[in-house]
Amino acid sequence: MTAASKETLGFKTEVKQLLHLMIHSLYSNKEIFLRELVSNASDACDKLRFQALTNNDLYESESDLKVDITFDKDAKTLTIADNGIGMTRDDVVNHLGTIAKSGTAEFLSQLSGDQQKDSQLIGQFGVGFYSAFIVADKVIVETRRAGESAEQGTRWESEGEGEFSLESIEKAGRGTSITLHLKEGEEEFADSFRLQNLIKKYSDHIAIPVFVQQDSNDDDGEGEDASAPEAVNQAQAMWTRAKSDISDEDYKEFYKHVSHDWNEPLTWMHNTVEGKLNYTSLLYIPAQAPFDMWNREASRGVKLYVQRVFIMDDAEQFLPAYLRFVKGVLDSNDLSLNVSREILQQDKQVDSLRSALVKRVLDTLEKMSKKDAEKYQTFWNQFGEVLKEGPAEDFANREKVAGLFRFATTQSEGTEQTVSLADYIARMREGQKKIYYITGENHDAVAASPHLEYFRKKGIEVLLLTDRVDEWMVGHLSDFDGKAFQDVTKGELDLDELADESEKEEQKQLEESHKALIERLEAALKDDVKEVRVSSRLSDSPACLVVGQYDMGGHMRRLMEAAGQKVPEPEVALEVNPSHPLIERLDQEADEDRFAELAQVIHAQAQLAEGSQLKQPAQYVTRLNKLLLDLMK
Numbered sequence: 001m002t003a004a005s006k007e008t009l010g011f012k013t014e015v016k017q018l019l020h021l022m023i024h025s026l027y028s029n030k031e032i033f034l035r036e037l038v039s040n041a042s043d044a045c046d047k048l049r050f051q052a053l054t055n056n057d058l059y060e061s062e063s064d065l066k067v068d069i070t071f072d073k074d075a076k077t078l079t080i081a082d083n084g085i086g087m088t089r090d091d092v093v094n095h096l097g098t099i100a101k102s103g104t105a106e107f108l109s110q111l112s113g114d115q116q117k118d119s120q121l122i123g124q125f126g127v128g129f130y131s132a133f134i135v136a137d138k139v140i141v142e143t144r145r146a147g148e149s150a151e152q153g154t155r156w157e158s159e160g161e162g163e164f165s166l167e168s169i170e171k172a173g174r175g176t177s178i179t180l181h182l183k184e185g186e187e188e189f190a191d192s193f194r195l196q197n198l199i200k201k202y203s204d205h206i207a208i209p210v211f212v213q214q215d216s217n218d219d220d221g222e223g224e225d226a227s228a229p230e231a232v233n234q235a236q237a238m239w240t241r242a243k244s245d246i247s248d249e250d251y252k253e254f255y256k257h258v259s260h261d262w263n264e265p266l267t268w269m270h271n272t273v274e275g276k277l278n279y280t281s282l283l284y285i286p287a288q289a290p291f292d293m294w295n296r297e298a299s300r301g302v303k304l305y306v307q308r309v310f311i312m313d314d315a316e317q318f319l320p321a322y323l324r325f326v327k328g329v330l331d332s333n334d335l336s337l338n339v340s341r342e343i344l345q346q347d348k349q350v351d352s353l354r355s356a357l358v359k360r361v362l363d364t365l366e367k368m369s370k371k372d373a374e375k376y377q378t379f380w381n382q383f384g385e386v387l388k389e390g391p392a393e394d395f396a397n398r399e400k401v402a403g404l405f406r407f408a409t410t411q412s413e414g415t416e417q418t419v420s421l422a423d424y425i426a427r428m429r430e431g432q433k434k435i436y437y438i439t440g441e442n443h444d445a446v447a448a449s450p451h452l453e454y455f456r457k458k459g460i461e462v463l464l465l466t467d468r469v470d471e472w473m474v475g476h477l478s479d480f481d482g483k484a485f486q487d488v489t490k491g492e493l494d495l496d497e498l499a500d501e502s503e504k505e506e507q508k509q510l511e512e513s514h515k516a517l518i519e520r521l522e523a524a525l526k527d528d529v530k531e532v533r534v535s536s537r538l539s540d541s542p543a544c545l546v547v548g549q550y551d552m553g554g555h556m557r558r559l560m561e562a563a564g565q566k567v568p569e570p571e572v573a574l575e576v577n578p579s580h581p582l583i584e585r586l587d588q589e590a591d592e593d594r595f596a597e598l599a600q601v602i603h604a605q606a607q608l609a610e611g612s613q614l615k616q617p618a619q620y621v622t623r624l625n626k627l628l629l630d631l632m633k
């Protein structure tokens with residue numbers, strides 16, 4: 001080792017922030033550091049086994065993979081050593097000096113300083129290696145990549161305060177050993193009994209044997225007197241065990257290992273299939289959305305194993321993007337051990353496996369929605385918006401996915417999305433053939449829309465769609481259970497279906513008796529709207545705007561315009577309510593200039609009511625002020 005090979009580097013800012021936070025927010029759960037370090041050690045062994053498939057020399061004549069936990073009570077140290085893949089000097093800098101996760105900055109910006117809330121968020125982010133600093137004031141990592149020579153080892157050392165040092169060392173055995181210098185008061189972790197209990201509690205499911213040093217019999221504290229270590233965990237891939245042998249606690253801990261989530265999962269599905277396809281899958285639905293669910297680069301997919309050998313993390317080919325919240329393991333007996341991401345893209349088996357997993361997840365959700373509505377509601381509140389991408393992405397399952405949707409409606413309470421399409425259909429009025437909906441920015445705005453007046457009067461339920469994906473989703477769904485979706489703000493209301501005879505007659509008469517008014521309005525607004533009609537949808541408001549049945553809705557148009565996209569101008573019709581006092585008064589206005597002014601104000605108000613921006617707001621204010629002044633005279 002030469003002095004020149006030693007250097008001191010600073011942590012990236014986000015690491016400093018995370019370390020500070022971790023130590024303060026996670027202290028009450030400090031023991032989880034062991035789970036995190038053993039989980040990393042197990043992953044490192046998995047990776048070595050995978051790479052050794054094509055290069056057996058990597059085993060360096062030691063193919064029994066294991067994790068060794070040793071301690072020294074006097075020195076107050078604890079060491080977690082593995083003989084896995086190890087790290088090069090560059091790996092060490094990249095993995096233990098930065099956080100390479102996409103969305104890290106965004107995650108950190110969400111933190112509030114409130115320890116309770118923040119610990120929840122860190123849980124979703126994943127705690128990892130840095131959790132060692134919850135109990136240690138100095139951490140030393142000694143590592144050597146499998147296949148490299150003994151002199152190419154690296155020693156990383158840090159007190160968790162801004163910087164770390166690196167130097168080259170000689171390391172005979174490959175792999176990584178992490179030594180924690182325990183903080184004052186954390187001596188409990190240099191204790192065999194305590195360590196064994198923790199491994200049984202948190203890491204029993206790890207497929208690699210974990211050995212914990214025994215306490216020495218004569219209590220002189222000499223490390224050399226310790227007797228031979230023994231494997232503490234079951235050391236068998238958990239998903240290969242019989243379901244009856246696996247406790248809920250085991251399933252939950254395994255979830256934390258595969259997902260890097262700190263919270264418990266909402267539910268899981270564990271299945272072994274033999275026949276045309278041969279595989280075992282253990283899939284989890286989290287209880288909480290991860291911090292990066294909307295980040296396009298975020299990793300997703302299952303951990304793929306072939307015949308118990310780890311192949312890759314985040315195998316995204318096995319689940320569609322709209323199920324990206326699902327975590328877990330797929331162990332296939334059919335795929336080849338040298339399968340790669342490229343091969344997966346063309347493999348026919350992959351499609352069959354994917355269909356099978358999708359079916360499993362959708363069936364599980366359906367069952368949950370029937371058996372445990374409250375639990376399902378938790379799921380929906382977290383992941384509903386993602387699931388709504390389903391009809392566009394997975395045409396074959398669109399009806400099944402839509403059956404899982406929940407909506408806020410004109411008849412549901414508050415803003416929570418609780419009504420299924422089946423509920424809606426069961427409540428449809430006699431003769432009603434369509435599923436009516438309205439889209440908009442937020443619940444209050446859509447619930448107050450003038451377009452709902454007629455539906456309220458007739459007691460017809462309307463779905464209130466306020467998620468960004470909604471309009472896009474309905475566009476792809478188009479119908480459910482044979483009933484078409486209809487935007488209540490689009491096209492002429494089809495009274496045939498909704499109104500009784502007397503209403504239709506009344507509407508006809510209104511149209512006849514207001515022909516002159518309509519013509520005058522059309523002349524006054526000829527540059528603004530394509531058509532003016534007598535409305536059948538309004539009862540309390542004077543007017544509203546309606547786009548063509550096949551035009552883009554107002555909400556979608558606003559979203560696209562906000563994203564800087566050019567959107568074709570829709571052909572808008574103004575519908576007026578002749579029974580409204582304002583329109584009655586307008587009809588009597590003899591002065592054509594004043595009539596035109598009033599018509600412009602009514603048109604502007606209809607735009608405001610639907611949430612649109614006026615093209616010339618100042619002009620509207622001037623007009624309105626003029627009218628107000630007239631009133632005050």
Ligand SMILES: Nc1ncnc2c1ncn2[C@@H]1O[C@H](COP(=O)(O)OP(=O)(O)OP(=O)(O)O)[C@@H](O)[C@H]1O
Nearest residue numbers: 040041044086087095125126127128129130176260
């Ligand atoms: N024992 C080890 N052997 C080899 N590489 C390791 C070991 N421990 C950590 N690493 C490397 O350091 C990286 C960072 O580890 P860390 O635990 O912080 O994050 P992670 O495991 O990727 O995810 P998470 O933070 O969600 O746990 C790992 O991805 C791995 O590449």
